Amino acid sequence: MTGLTRRGFLGASVLAVAGVATGCSSSSDNVGSAGGGGATESLDWWDHFSSFKHLNNDWAKTQSSAMKTNVAHTYYDASKATQALQLAHQANKMPDVYSNVVGLPLPALVSGKWVHEVTLPADVKSKLPKDAFTEGITQLDGKLYGFPMFSLQQSSTLVWVNKDHFKKAGLDPDNVPSDYAAFKDALNKLKSAGLQPLTLAIGADGGRIRDQVDDMAQTAGFPGYQGLQFTTGEYAYHHDAYVTVIEYLKELNDDKLIMPGSNNFGVVDARTRYASGAVAAFIDGIWCAGGSKALAPPIVDKIASGQVLVPTAGTNAWCYRGRPSAAYFVSADSKNPDAAGKLIASFMSDDYQNGMIEAMDQPPLNLDLVASSKAIDAYKKAVDFCKANVFLMPQAIVKNPAQASVDALRKPVTPHVGNIVQGYLSGSIKDLKAELKKLSDATAADRAQALQKAKASGAKVSEDDYVFSDWKPGQDYAGAK
Template sequence: MTRLTRRGFLGASALTAAGLAAGCGSSDETSGSGGSSGGKASGALDWWDHFSSFQKLNDDWAGKQSSTLGSNVTHTYYDASKAPQAFQLAHQANKMPDVYSNVIGLPLSALVSGKWVHELRLPEETMAKIPQNTLTEGITSLDKKLYGFPLFSFRQSSTLVWMNKDHLTTAGLDPDSPPTDYTGFKDACRKLASAGVKPMTLALGADGGRVRDQVDDMAQAAGFPGYQGLRFATGEYAYHDDSYVTVIEFLKELYDSKFMLPGTNNFSVVDARTRYAAGAVGIFIDGIWCAGGSKALVPTFVDKIASGPILVPTAGTDPWTYRGRPGAAYFVAADSGNPEAASKLIGSFMSEEYQQGMIAAMDQPPLNLDLVANSDAIDAYKKAVTFCKENVFLMPQAIVKNPDVAKVDASRKPITPHVGNIVQGYLGGSIKNLRNDLKKLSDASEADREQAITKAKSSGAKVSEDDYVFGDWKPGADYQPS
């Protein structure tokens, strides 16, 4: 069963994607009931999720909402690696919790038809707090009925530069003036190595899902005018574009120069972040949630954390990236015994108190980014959020242009090897002709979309390749259809 990546919350047009789930932690511990029989008992609500950084916040919030709702709310945390199977088994047994996080990996249309979800009815005051361009037909709504709640802002990145202040100072580098381009980054790595510090790590291993997302980000910052290989203006797949080649060649140079911590080629996200938080490296390329994830692993490390922007090939280049409207983070189960109270519980996540709790956890930023500046979060996290506010823009999406695209997405298939697998193969030496393999990925992606469009049309959907063409897109700005 596939799992929804962090990126899946942020504009993948509800495509099913294998990879790392949205939770950043690795704990196998659960809080709350540890796996109940679902939210069937009268006057009780069960709430399951996989957001490791929010465990204490959600445990405490369950207690507060028990009083507010007049129902006993029990929160249960599942490790991201175990949540999909646990949710699937609960669904098969008709024992789903009333409220659960989106880690299933199915497009909304499949969740509705498969009787996974109940219509979400949020109070008017909650709806008024949700920013524009957040709720979207085909992503959080279907047939004008709201099913999913988008907990996180789309203005975030999986590919920021996180540093160890002490190590950078030892190497004569200024944590407050981090490298921003490839040349500066390589120079920083050389100075760290000369000071006896292993320069860096990143999550190259596992299924390649994280490095896939990061290469997509870096390609955008390198000038690729699209998202996940798809050009905005023409609707064509172009993973073989120069921007992708430039990014992967840069990673290859870092790898061949032995700037990466030994074992990096096999590291999962948790493996890499654990090394960073333990002080084994000077630099870790990770998402905006790195501060919270590192704090959860090594609380005393927090004071050593510094952050920098996504890297660009050439100094002075705008580090712009693009994201789609946020996907659903929470659902109410189709067979919830108390869907009204479950909806109110989800609605409470939009309160200022809960969003401040999210900020304190320093994971993915909440919908209300304005709360971050005056929060108690560390400066490195605030700096990262500010960078994303200024450099992450809303992209055009076929599913927003034509909601029938959801039927295309339901027939899409994961393409392998994907970008992350190609990076793994190229760095490891099994792939010799990088551009050739990227071209194969472009062609396979085009073919898969073509078969999905044909299948969607046969079921009555009014879709075509033109739905993916946005000739009016402009770089460096939120997309507004002309």
């Protein structure tokens, strides 16, 4: 995954925004199909899932024969995928099937002619959880546009360590410290052992560190997600939990425990340092094992994992995510939308599902498949942590599907949390809480303008749609069903 917004892909975005990123290499990679005998049609398939690169290359060849259609798979590093798709859209030359990395809510994708309705066979639908399709997130006006493939129980903010480096510093890689003080102490021991302690993907557009601060704010006590408090429906990026998290990152940076240059690293840059063994610890998503293996296969035997950090020992590391968002779309430009739908449907086959798990990227909708898989123990441990600590959150769009019209009118608010972190760590921002308050106010104002326009167009929406007074921490939100 990368700094491109992957927030909605985790189904976590309050706006049901589409976008996730996994990329690890710096270039695109096109693999033509084997051109199965008798093939008379063709399909272009683009995605940004680096951990699935080889799986998808092979799958394109398999499906070329099975579907009698030439399937050409192209992998794009996530830092390049969005621009590639934007240019293709402008030229009306979109691939038939593409992964969710554009960064627009579903209503905007539909109105902007980015997507075509997806038709799935009944047997494929039966393999999906009952609530896999959600109005405004994967479907609109009852029509399916986005295909969900991944569990909501995942995280972008786990701690990944190098076993050899930890052992050299006298640390136990099977018990990665989970609270701020203990983790900082471990980093100091690594530094004393002559090792580079930690890196994060702070640079690029700031999207990855933004997502990670959102996660860590939850484990620091923020009662909501992406600045939105569940029980009040108010934006509060200036909440003490956000301040606590960002101040901790600055403390690590000021003490030179974060690798020099990390403030400019995109995900590929930071993960490359970890995968090559240049750094002992890396805060990354559940897909880190697969992404690192794609970069440097020898790292696999050295990978260990830990949970999302918490401010004090004994604190519950609870996080909250929304319903699964789309993983793939069929393009509105597709000349073969039926065949594109069949390709997407093939992703639910047992062979492909097992291939996904072994690739160790985002876990599938059915997490029970992971325990018996060939994935490494560090990945299984990360999945177990997420199963126990990531809960379904309330969402305005689930409460009132008409909120899709509001989401379509929302605009990106900058500087966002990631940009503020960049500025605060570099010293260009002095008053952290004041900047976070500006972000709260600007985000609230953007929602207000979108609500006003949606109401003027006849949508029955209200700020009350964002208020969930019955929400309780540490459990799935039953009212979201």
